Amino acid sequence: MTAAREHGLPAVSAPHVGVPWTLVALAVLAGAVLVGLLVGPVPIGIGPIAGSALAHVPFLDAGTQLEAAQEAIVWELRFPRVVLGALVGGMLALSGASYQGVFRNPLADPYLLGVAAGAGFGATLVIAYGPTGVDGFVLPLASFAGGVAAVAAAYLVGRSVGGGRTTATLILAGVTVAAFLTAAQTFVQQQNTESLNEVYTWLLGGLATSGWGDVLTVLPYVAISAAVLLVHRRTLDVLAVGDEEALALGLDVTRVRLLLVGAATLGTAAAVAVSGLIGFVGIVVPHLVRLLVSSSYRVILPLTVVVGAAFLVLADVLARSILSPAELPIGVVTAFVGAPFFALVLRTTRSSA
Template sequence: MPARLRPLPLAVTLLLLLATLVAGLLVGAAELPAGGVLKALLDRLPFVDVASGLSVVEQNVLFELRLPRVLMAAMVGGMLALAGAGYQGVFRNPLADPYLLGAAAGAGVGATLVIVLMPGDPGYSVPVAAFAGAIGGVLLAYALGNMAGGGGSGAATLVLAGVAVSSFLAAVQTFLQQARAQELQRIYSWILGGVGSADWRQLGLVAPYALVSTLVLLLHGRLLDVLGVGDEEASSLGVAAARVRLVVLVAASLATACAVAVSGLIGFVGIVVPHIVRRLAGGSYRIVLPLSLLGGAAFLGLADLVARSAVAPGELPLGVVTAFVGGPFFVVVLRAVRREVGT
């Protein structure tokens, strides 16, 4: 019987995400009453008229600062975790990462170019350049892998091409940084990641791409399960393995580019969340993909909550918080994979 998403794991994940979103709206330097926040949100619904009791300043804090930030953290976390699950399904490797094919390095070069060449830019061009750089890095890696594979695009060849492209682009970024040392602080702030500058414009900019990549990946859950038995077996079942791999790679790379463009480089989400989902709910990608999407949104929302409250009134870079969790977790996953290979 094919594996299906059971109601209990879905309900638990949704409740965790909801709790994280509510906490993100309530916690901060300015205290907002929970009842007032709920009424203010209800008041924004069509045909609902509720007096929230919040002042103009409190409503601005809620709707112009906290709500976009909370939604951005959820979107970025969901995209990174979903992309991680997609990459792991394509490469049949639980250590596969959303930044595997040069997306992170390409985004870093794009953002650095804008920061270096347009120092007076208020920040609107950085997400666009990072998005273009991420897509460009993935396309370059895929083209290189296709050439090296003699027209094929096997998993191992793509990984090696991604490593080569990432190394080259990292060198380009380092050269650009050294050429304009006075912009290093701004560059490193972007590299360390965060959603503190999130606004409705940025959300609207990447939401359509995030929606498309999400739909494509969720619809390929069954096909990723078929790929897990091997390309030859998949072909015998009528599945075009190369086409499925290409579509999933493009969609996962698009999801990664969306996240990186608006948040900078935030690591480990795409490894930690799918692994936890796989351990608790099962290994079928019809289960792993949707739960990774929701779990990633909750995970990064919680990480952002820690980032802005751990050293208040200061703020930790979001990438630092995820690295504190993801670094040791990566070692645990690596040991588990080695143990499975050994057996």
């Protein structure tokens, strides 16, 4: 930029997340995590929690003021749940943003493309027919296979109808695939009434977890998927000029699209496997960032991860406190916020989509 100024040229900079927005996003996430740790049926104050957190830092020699039971509630119940919510929320939002970029469609998200329904079908098959006890390992794989099959089907159906050019046909194809898979899944579910309850609870979505098992299950998938997507943030900006021009700019469009859809689907499927079907995160969060900050994926992707994490942690707090001690499925909370927002997005993108 300095060299450009010396020659009297205009200042040009690549889109990036500025410091202010980074701080805002991190502050929101930190606030959400704090709320997630504080809120619960057993009242534990912020001071003792902070003290206990310091006590976990090695070599600091700070003592905890919490009783053993409170320690367990904060660090074995609430904290894993908050971390799981952050991972799932960040992943779903990031996948949504990536699908929107790859398909150049502001409405693409894991739900509309049928990925979630496919993942749900895969997981239902495992719960219904699989041997008990292997769920933790096999469930993410089964939902991944289902998710990949669904997005591939949606893409092929959309292409055969609209030549892959119009974005509306892709969404219609996704909805079609999702409807078919949901029907198939309901059929399997009704045939296996003994596991009906388990499937149903899982489907509605929830972060009910104790300990770190689910976090460890989902972590490797989320880490790989998020890393692949985030390093391709500039590529998504290039794809914004369409396949032919991206190709003329030297991008291997087919290969890149396959890689990004694969990564987003892997992450989505892993998230769905541990948390069930949680809708609207993938569409609400990226659009919020897009509306407030920038339309460049170099800005959207990093901010979406952080905001998506915060959003789901807060949604989970609502889900477990509104009807406390009973829990509301978290999908209900996200849809309650997400559906009206989605309508708003439809209104504002009607002309440009």
